[in-house]
Structures are given as C-alpha cells and as structure tokens.
Amino acid sequence: MPYRIPIGPYHPALEEPYKLQLSCTGETVQAVEIEVGFTLRAIELLAQRRNYVQDIVLVEHVCGICSNVHATAFAMAAEKIAGIQIPDRARYIRTIMGELERLHSHLLWAGIGSEDIGFRSMFMEMYYVRESIMDILEVISGNRVNYGMIAIGGVNRDIPDPKLILPKVQELRKVLENMAIPIFTRNATVKSRTVKIGPLSKQDAIKYGVVGPMARASGVNIDIRQDLPYAAYQDLDFKIVTSEDGDVQARLVVRALEMLESVRLIESALANMPSGPIRIDDPFPTIPAGEATSRVEAPRGEAFYYVASDGSDTPLRVKIRTPSYINIPAIPLLCVGQNLADMPLIQASIDPCVSCTDR
Template sequence: MNERLEYWVKIPVGPIHPALEEPEKFIITLDGERIINVDVKLGYNLRGIEWIAMRRNWIQVLYLVERICGICSFSHNHTYSRAVEEMAGIEVPERAEYIRAIFGELERVHSHLLNLGVAGHAIGYDTVLHLTWLARERVMDILEAMGGNRVNYAINMIGGVRRDLEEKHRRMLLDMVKYYREEVMPKIEEIFLYDPTIEARLRDAGVIPKRIAIEYSAQGPTARGSGVKKDVRYNEKLGVYPDLGVKPITPKEFTGVIKGDVFDRMVVRVGELWQSLDIIEHALDQMPEGKIKAFAKDNMVIFKLKKAEGEGIGRYEAPRGELLHYVRAEKG
C-alpha cells in the first residue's frame, strides 16, 4: 500500500451544506490541503422539467421554465422565449428587447451581489455578506416594482414583454444606478480587490488554468476568471446588446494578471456589476418608443404557435454562465 494513502482524508460536502446553492454532493479526497480527487454526485433535485414540458402547451412551459432557478428565473424564461420565437419566426419589437436587457442586467446585479455575499460568508467574513445583501435589497425592490414579484417576475412572453417601462420605473432605475455607483460599488471594489483578508483566503485557491477552463467548457464568471473571453451577449451579438457596450470582463482589466483562482472569479463579478449599471443606463437613454408585444392580442400568439413547426435554439448569458434552450414542434 502506498504510504501516502495513509494520509489521505475524504471529506463529504453536501448534499445539504451552507456553501451549496442546491442539493448536490462532493466527496473530496485530500492529501494535506491538496485536492487529489472529487467524486461528484448530482441528481438530488431532478424534477423532470423536460418531461413535463413535452406535456404542456407553449404558454404553460413559459411559467414552468421560470421555476428552474429562482436566482436566474428571468434568464431561463428569456432563453426559452427566444427559442420559441426563432422556431415560429416571431420578431420581437425593439422596445421589448431593451426592456428584456434591463431586466437581464437587474437580475445579474442581484445574482452577483448574492454570490459575493455567500463567498464572504463561506470564508467567515460575514461583514461582506451583510454589506452585499443589504445592497441587494435595492435591486430586489426595483424588480418587484417593475415585474410584480421579487422572484419569478413573469415579464417575458412569446413575442415581447408583458409590461411596459413607465416613467416612475425610469426614475427608480436611475436613482438605483446612482446609489450603487456612489455608495455601494466603491466599498465592494475596495474589499474584493484590496482587502488583505479576501486576498489571503481567495488568492491561489481553486485555480483553473485557461486551458482546463476551455477543455472542460467552463462558463460565465468561472471561464472569464481564467481568461476565456466568452460572453453570449457579446459573441452572438444578442438582441440589442451590441448597442449597449457589453464586452467580456476578465480580471486582467483590474489586477493586471490572470491566475484563474477564486479571487479572479470574484473580481470578474465586481467588474460585471459596474458593466451592468452602465448597460442599464445606456438602455434607458437609447430605448425607442413603440410596441412591447409582437401581437395586438395575447391569444393571437397561441394560434400562431399551433401552426408552427420546426426547431429553435435560444441562448443567453445568465449571471452564472450560458443558458441554452432547444425546442421543436412537429406538424399535427
């Protein structure tokens, strides 16, 4: 028997654990502080979404996919809508695309603030948790005011959005952007870029080299933290995003280096928070007047979809990485 095996330790993490957002289990084998192997066990939260979707109509599935993930409910709803719109040849009004972009960035702000707070809590730095989650309440209030709910905003529909952006919402958004830029982001940037506690705990931890990130198809801030300049909004020129100044954020823009560790992944999220605020402001400035739905009456979309056949793919850069929804309709 290898003498080193005597010193290996197996630590189970999950399926229920404070650091995990969903039920999953990792059996981690350690040699000191070096990870030797990870046995991943998933499937604890399998709900058969695909099977259920095949037995519902297009509109019912719209509500179903929104409940795949509470943190990124808009992202799934939006991606599914884009897939169906591609399949049925439905053109979304430009104003609706701008409203979708605003909702997408609001969701990105709340998701990144949540993630930064959880990271602080996981390393015992609860001051970070309290700061970020307090700041997150502002964007959650905006989402509730504009969509009607703090979670599952139900803003998307096939061919557009359900609710228009009113002047009071515009004022709320501009006030929120100003608040975050002046009072929240300087503190968050100071903590995650310069705090010695954060650097000591996160720097050189969980390193994913760029080659490995590409080989294993890493997505979202994880990939960009390793230097992979991949963002569906930018690479696929999604919707109105080409006009809103979106670009992939990497840690090199802030620290001058890319190490692909947990520290870099947090830096990417900080950078994307700044960018989301810019995108929201640009969208408000550039948004045209006009329709927010492709159809004058909501029931017209049902008749359109009943005659649809073919397939469609929807892609979107959710806060934690790329989403892809595939739909297919067969005649009869």
C-alpha cells in the same frame, strides 16, 4: 493512506443539495467525486406535456435566481421558429430585466462569498444593497423572483418611468466603486483567502467547456452578449470583463466589474429606450413546425435552449442546458491539491446552482 470525507448533500457553502466525496491526505485534497440529481424535477419532460404559454411559467422555475433568463431563452427559441420579430421596446426591457437579474445574482454571490471568507460585515452590506435591486424588480414586475415578464413576442409589462429605477442603480454604482471593488481587490483578509486559491488554467477551462464568469476569470474570452448578441446588447456597446489569473480572487473581481458593466448597460438602455409597443399584437402566436436553438448569457454563464415544434400548441422537445451543468463537473480541477478548509469557498467561487443543474 488517503481518508474520505463527504461534503453534502447538506452543504456548508450552499442551501442546495449536491454531494462531494473528497479523498484527502492530511489536510490536502487528492481527489473529488461529485453526485447530483437529488432534486430532479424533470422540467424538460414536463415542458413537452404543456403548451407554450404554460411552458414560459414552467421554465421560469428552472432557477429561482435566473428565472428571467430561462423564460427569455425559451421565448427566443419559439420566436425563431415562428419568425417573430419582437418590438424594439421589448428588446430593451428584456435587456434591463436581464441585467437587473445579473446584479441581484452577483450581489447574492458576493454576500455568500464574503460569508465563506468569514467577512460577516461585508456579507450584510452586500445583502443590504441586493435588497434595493430586489425592490426595483418588484416595482417593475410585481415579484421579487419569477417575474413573469417574458411573453412569446415581447414582454408582459412596460417600464413606464425610468426615474423609479435610475437613482437606485446609480446608488449601487457608488457602493461598488467606493466599497465593494476596493475591498475585494485590496483588503488583506480577502486576499489571504482568495489569491492563488482554487486555480483553473485557461487550457482546462477550454477543455472542460466552462462558461460565464468562471471561464472569463481564466482568460477565456466568451460571453453570449458579445458573441451572439440578443435583446438590445448590440445597440448598447457591451464590453466583456476577463482576467488571466484563474483563481477565486479573479472570479470575485470579474463578477464585481461585471456589476459595473451591468449598471452601465441599464443606464444606457433606460436613456435610449425607444417608444412603441412592448409585444406583438397576437397574444398567443402559433408556433409552426420546426426547430431552433437559443443562447442567453445568464449570471453564471451561457444558458442554452433547444425547442422543436410539430405545429401544435405543445412542444415536441425542450432541451435545457444550464451554465452550472457544465461548470460543476470542473470542480475537481479546482480542488485537487488545495486545503480542505478552502473547500466551501472554492465551491462557492463557481457560484454553482443545483436547482439549474437538476432541472
């Protein structure tokens, strides 16, 4: 007779509330039920009560980690409706902000993953490096999170001096190449906790429509930066990272290698950034009647926005589909047949964001 064990809403892997109801036989998980909605903020509904400028601030609060992604996707949808072409320099600044945010998110995840493995010194090292990325974000935007960089028609702040950023990003490359990647791929302790744990086959990944590093670690070749390039990705020769293994180790390695690609993209964007304005002349452009969708590759995968306008200053409808919303329902596939003690690490390996899911 299986016994039931609840994990959450106060969670061993995360500081966010969602609940797993596990059915176990002995130490083996037989079935998983998931509950979300503990922190619903109804941001989609609030967005159709506020104007476009207020909405940029509002959607930044969908997620504390990938706030810039949400503001970017919302602005892109509004710009498509209005037929606005943003200046080239703004495209590059949006790319740099997006990649810095990815580094900060992946390093946060690497820290949490290390702690769940029981590798405390690695956790501290990852958080130490992450602080340098947070410092860069603060130098550029004035904020550690919720940067307020995105405007409809461009960005609010320039990156005047690449020298403020480059040395720290290059330092991160050394840490990744000399420490993080060798430890994550070769260390016996890490491998014993991650190899063949929490597997997700390519077929299931496609069937459940999972996105981001979770999909790419199962051999699914999808990334919005490659499929529907936005900002300056088309100019920077973005290279996708995938793995065929589909386990926790593969998710770890894909994220680690993606950080190297982010560093390369930032270096390339800084070196090739065109001069010129950072936003269009009109600070509050009118969004005419119409509708548009936009997709941005967030650190956890594809973020999707649909915006409809009636020509007034308030959207008719704003739909937000975050990557975690599509990744979390696939958790049972990863958990069934696995050991109970691996549950926190398996949850953490998909980098679930409940703030995004509950919006």
